[in-house]
Amino acid sequence: MVCARLTAAFVAALAVAAPAGSALAANHGPQGLHAFTLRANEPVVHTFSRTPSFAWSPVAGAVTYRFELSTSKNFSDSGIVWSSKGLKSPAVSVPISLPWMTGNPYSLFAHVRAITRRGVTAWSAPFGFNMRWSAVPAPITPAYPGLLRWSTVPGANAYMVWLVDSGKWFSTRSNMADEREYYTFHQDPAYSGVVHWRVRPVRWLYGETENGLPSVSYGPWSPIYSSYNPPFATGPLTDVATVSNVVSDATHTRQHEVMPAFVYRGNTSIWNTTQELYRVEVFTDEDCLNTVFRGAITGAPAYVPRPTGPLGLPTDVTSITAARSTFLPDGTEPDSYTNDYISVKGNESEVSAAPSDGGHTGLPAAQVVKGAKIDLWDSNWSGGRYYWTVMPINAVPATTVTTTLANAALAGDTTITVANGTGIVAGDALKVGSPAGENAVVKSIVGNSITLASGLSALHSAGEDVVRAGGGVTYREAELTQDACASGRRMSFGKSSEPVVTGSAAPFASGLSPEGKLVAAAGARPRFYGQPLVAWQPAAGADQYEVQWSPKLYPWKTAGTQFTWGTSLTLPLSPGTWYYRVRGLDFLMAGSKPQMSWSDPVRLVVTKPRFRVVR
Numbered sequence: 001m002v003c004a005r006l007t008a009a010f011v012a013a014l015a016v017a018a019p020a021g022s023a024l025a026a027n028h029g030p031q032g033l034h035a036f037t038l039r040a041n042e043p044v045v046h047t048f049s050r051t052p053s054f055a056w057s058p059v060a061g062a063v064t065y066r067f068e069l070s071t072s073k074n075f076s077d078s079g080i081v082w083s084s085k086g087l088k089s090p091a092v093s094v095p096i097s098l099p100w101m102t103g104n105p106y107s108l109f110a111h112v113r114a115i116t117r118r119g120v121t122a123w124s125a126p127f128g129f130n131m132r133w134s135a136v137p138a139p140i141t142p143a144y145p146g147l148l149r150w151s152t153v154p155g156a157n158a159y160m161v162w163l164v165d166s167g168k169w170f171s172t173r174s175n176m177a178d179e180r181e182y183y184t185f186h187q188d189p190a191y192s193g194v195v196h197w198r199v200r201p202v203r204w205l206y207g208e209t210e211n212g213l214p215s216v217s218y219g220p221w222s223p224i225y226s227s228y229n230p231p232f233a234t235g236p237l238t239d240v241a242t243v244s245n246v247v248s249d250a251t252h253t254r255q256h257e258v259m260p261a262f263v264y265r266g267n268t269s270i271w272n273t274t275q276e277l278y279r280v281e282v283f284t285d286e287d288c289l290n291t292v293f294r295g296a297i298t299g300a301p302a303y304v305p306r307p308t309g310p311l312g313l314p315t316d317v318t319s320i321t322a323a324r325s326t327f328l329p330d331g332t333e334p335d336s337y338t339n340d341y342i343s344v345k346g347n348e349s350e351v352s353a354a355p356s357d358g359g360h361t362g363l364p365a366a367q368v369v370k371g372a373k374i375d376l377w378d379s380n381w382s383g384g385r386y387y388w389t390v391m392p393i394n395a396v397p398a399t400t401v402t403t404t405l406a407n408a409a410l411a412g413d414t415t416i417t418v419a420n421g422t423g424i425v426a427g428d429a430l431k432v433g434s435p436a437g438e439n440a441v442v443k444s445i446v447g448n449s450i451t452l453a454s455g456l457s458a459l460h461s462a463g464e465d466v467v468r469a470g471g472g473v474t475y476r477e478a479e480l481t482q483d484a485c486a487s488g489r490r491m492s493f494g495k496s497s498e499p500v501v502t503g504s505a506a507p508f509a510s511g512l513s514p515e516g517k518l519v520a521a522a523g524a525r526p527r528f529y530g531q532p533l534v535a536w537q538p539a540a541g542a543d544q545y546e547v548q549w550s551p552k553l554y555p556w557k558t559a560g561t562q563f564t565w566g567t568s569l570t571l572p573l574s575p576g577t578w579y580y581r582v583r584g585l586d587f588l589m590a591g592s593k594p595q596m597s598w599s600d601p602v603r604l605v606v607t608k609p610r611f612r613v614v615r
Contacts, residue, residue, distance in 0.1 A: 028121055028122060029112075029113055029123050029124040030056045030058075030065070030112050030113065030124045031056065031057045032055075032518075033056040033110060033112055033125070033127045034054070034056070034127060035052035036052055036055060037050070037053070037535065037567075038503075038508040038537075039520035039521070040053075040055040040091055041519070041520040046105075046106065046128060046130060047129065048129060048131055049100075049131070049153075050097070051094050051096065051566050053093045053094065053510075053533055053535060054094070054127070055090060055092075055510060055518055056090050056091075056124060058090045058517070059114040059121060061118065062114035062115065062116055063115055064086050064088060064114075065087040065089075065115065066085040066086075066087070066112065066113050066115065067087060067092045067111075067112045068111055068112075069081045069082045069083065069094065069109070071107065071108060072109065073109050073128070075109070075126075081096075081098070082094060082095075082096055087570075088530050089511050089531050089532070089570065090518050091511055091533040092112075092533070092570065093533050093564075093568035093570050094566055095564050095566050095569075096566065097157075097204065097206045097565050097566065099131060099203055099216065099217035100131045100133055100155070100203050100218070100219060102130040102131070105128060105130075106128030106129055106130055107129075107130050107131070108129055109129075110126065110127045111123045111124045112124050131155075131203075131217075133156070133201055133203075134153065134154050135153050135154070136153075136200075136222050136223075137150035137151055137153060137175070137222050138222065139227075143228075144263045145232075145233075145265070146178055146179045146183060146229060146300040146301040147176065147243070148177045148178070148195075148197055148199075149176045150222070151175070152175045153201035155201075156202060156203055157173070157202060157203055157204040158172060158201075158202040159172055159174075159200065159201055161197065161198075161199050162199070162200075163179075163182075163195070163196075164196040164198065165182070165327075166182065168329070170308045171202065171307070172304070173588065174258065174261075174304060176261045176304045177304050177306070178261070178300050178302045178303050179192065179195050179227065179229070179302070180296070180298035180299065180303075181311070181327045181328060182195055182300070182327070183232070183300040183301070184277070184299035184300065184311060184328055185276065185299060185314075185320060185324045186299075186323075186325075187232040187267075187276060189229070189231055189232075194227070194228055194229070195226070195227040196224050196225070196226055197224070197225055197227060198221045198223070198224055199221070199222050200219050200220060200222060201219035202216060202217075203218075203219075204216050205217070206543075206544070206565035232267070232301065233265040234267050234268065234274070235265075235266045235267070236270075237264065237266040237268060237278070237392055237489065238266050239262075239264050239390060239489055239490065239491045240264050241262075242260045242261070242262060242493040243262075243263060244257065244259075244260040244261065248491065248492070248493040249491070253385065253491075253492045253493060255494035255496050256493055256495050257495075257496065258497075258498075258540050259374060259375045259495070260493060261304040262280045262295070262302065263301065263302045264280075264301060264303075264390040265301050269479050270479055270484060271478070271479065272435060273394075273435065273478060274436040274437070274438070275392035275478055276299050277298065277299050277395065278297070278298065278300075278391065279294065279295050279296070279297050279298075279391045279393050279477070280293075280303045280388060280389075280390050281293065281294050281295065281390075281391055282387070282388045283386065283387045283388070283389075283481070283485075286387050286485070286490070286492070288481040288484065288485035289482055291481070292376065292386070292590065293305075293347055294347055296309075296310035296346045296349075297311075297333060297336065297393050298311065303390075305347065305374035305375075306374065307348075307371030307372045307588055308371065309330050309348050309349065309372055310332075310333040310348045311329070312329050312331020312332055312333075313334055313475065315472060315473055316473055317397050317429055317468075319473075320395060320469075320473065321428065321429045321441060324441060332349070333348070334475065335474055336393070336474070336476065336477075337474065337476045337477070338477050338480070339476065339477045339480045341476075347373055349372065350372055350373045371588050372588065373590045373591075374588055374590075375588045375589040375590060376589070376590060377495075377589055377590065377593070378497055378596070378597060379496065385492045385494045386492065386493055386494070386495060387485065387490055387491070387492050388490070388491055388492075388493070389481060389484045390489070392479065393475050393477060393478065394475070394476050395469070395473050395474075396469075396475070397469030397473055398471035398472040398473070398474075399469075399471040400467055400468065401423040401424060401467070401468040402465060402466070403418045403421070403466050404418065404463050404464060405419075405432075405460055405462050405464050405466060406418055406462060408459070408462050409456055409460045410456070410459055411455070412455040412456060413455060414452045414454070414456075415449060415451050416449075416450050416452065416456075416466070417448055417450070421447060421448040421449075424442060424445055424450065424468050425445065426444050426445060428441070428442045428468045429441055429442075429468070430442060430452075430466055430467065430468050431465070431467040431469070432456065433458065433465065434465040437465065437467070438457055440453070440456065441454070496597060497540075497584065497586070498539045498540050498541070498596075499596075499598065499600070500536045500545070500584060500597075500598075500599040502534065502537075502580075502581075502599045505524065506520075506522055506523050506526065507526065508534060508535040508537075509521040509526055509532050509533065509535070509602070509604060510532065510533050510535075511528040511530060511532035511533055512528060512530050513527070514528075514529045514607045516529070524603070525603055525604070525605065527605040528605070528606055528607070529607055531570050531572055531573060531606075532570070532571055533569070533570045534568065534569060534570075534571055536567055536582050536599065539583075541584065541588075542584025542596060543586060544565055544584070544585040544587075545563065545564050545566075545582055545584055546563050546584075546585060547563075547569050547571070547580060548581055549573065549578050550579050550601075551577065551578060551579075553601055556579075556601075563585075575606050575607060576605070576606060577603065577605050578603070578605070579601040579602065579603050580602055580604070581600070581601045582599045583595060583598045584596040584597075
């Protein structure tokens with residue numbers, strides 16, 4: 001027996017020698033088929049929250065392998081979910097996202113067969129497994145007024161939030177939501193004091209299956225949780241905190257890996273006027289001149305961007321009056337303006353367009369994540385950062401009726417007398433008092449005597465203004481952003497998307513060793529024969545992943561790029577030293593570039609096989 005270096009043509013016709021105990025005759029199926037998430041040598045389990053990869057013991061004489069994934073243990077044609085042929089290594093990554101589904105005992109099955117020079121082996125024994133959520137979302141603390149937060153669920157792409165009292169649900173990719181429905185046009189505790197809510201995880205199916213599995217699956221609804229809010233805080237409008245898995249406040253500026261929530265309090269502008277509506281704005285400069293994000297208009301003391309869009313705000317005074325006794329649905333946010341009369345639109349109204357090519361994968365565009373452009377690009381932490389403030393918003397009527405109090409009115413009074421009640425009717429919204437005033441609703445009017453729906457909250461002197469707004473309404477910021485920030489109402493935060501984790505001491509890589517054994521990387525510089533399978537931890541906010549490889553670390557020279565919905569990929573590498581890196585793509589990021597941060601480059605070596613030629 002002599003060792004020889006073989007030509008490429010000869011290599012293609014021979015097999016890598018299998019280790020003792022794993023070689024099989026050509027009429028047997030491969031052994032040891034199992035699923036894994038990061039490394040092929042993980043303990044075998046049968047339940048996964050996200051799509052696993054698969055590996056099996058190499059077969060002596062195998063030239064290629066064929067793999068099938070099915071909802072049927074018999075692998076009937078109608079049950080095939082995904083299949084692949086021509087596999088050169090005893091491991092395969094699945095490029096689609098499998099929905100959560102369970103069976104008795106299993107809902108999904110995989111099998112594999114080898115193609116040898118002598119023919120095709122039998123199929124392996126089926127490997128059964130389930131796709132299942134691993135937890136139910138639970139509230140997390142600390143709590144902030146107007147803000148809901150819950151624990152994340154592995155494998156979830158989004159969450160459905162059910163606001164029980166308002167009879168409404170919406171979807172969000174974040175594990176946070178504001179309570180805008182409960183505060184907008186009614187900030188009294190009767191609406192916002194206790195908020196009952198439930199949440200459940202959602203898993204989207206990306207990529208095309210062969211048998212048309214459902215495009216979305218759901219975990220169970222959580223129990224009904226209760227959010228207890230204190231009375232709405234009055235006084236100067238003030239930024240409080242920027243919240244995600246970390247908290248930025250007046251004493252600490254921190255980096256956030258996802259678009260954070262914004263918490264504030266108060267209702268009085270720097271000009272000492274009171275407003276019941278607010279908008280968060282984010283800037284790239286500390287003078288608050290260059291706006292990069294403009295939130296939806298709400299009445300809540302917290303704001304979390306929603307990909308599903310803003311509330312359908314009233315467009316006339318009569319509708320505002322009606323909104324004070326109901327919950328607003330989602331809809332179109334009407335025209336709004338800055339304090340210097342520039343027309344603006346919030347980011348929640350800017351729906352992202354799905355890439356026409358399905359995100360460089362050839363998939364139907366309908367399967368690409370859509371939604372409002374509500375995420376921010378990385379701010380080059382720690383030198384770069386964002387600045388934000390909350391702006392008071394004034395609902396400006398097209399026409400008004402102005403009169404004055406004929407007599408003083410005490411706190412708690414439900415009847416006031418005005419100098420001239422002409423033009424005021426039941427149901428009208430009034431602003432009583434000057435300069436700030438308070439909101440009131442007309443229950444009935446006789447002459448100049450007006451009965452209010454609820455008592456006044458403050459003392460008002462004779463001669464103070466009583467204003468009835470009328471006609472159409474436009475929404476206008478009550479201050480200039482530069483004035484708001486100059487007054488000290490400004491906070492900063494950093495945002496740097498979570499880098500994809502490809503391994504620590506050893507990369508998440510598996511494949512054939514140069515000796516023909518199925519192995520997982522055990523050190524920082526693994527060596528494989530043929531095409532290795534690499535995996536990574538999912539990144540928060542990532543909808544898809546981009547993988548690049550280069551023959552040099554620096555300067556990086558991209559030799560290939562692939563996009564995948566999954567968290568693993570088989571790299572089509574030739575023999576040599578290679579480096580690969582992975583990053584997420586966030587289709588809800590503002591602008592036209594959805595790229596997140598690259599992982600650290602990973603080094604691996606692809607070797608030529610070591611053969612023995614028998615004479």
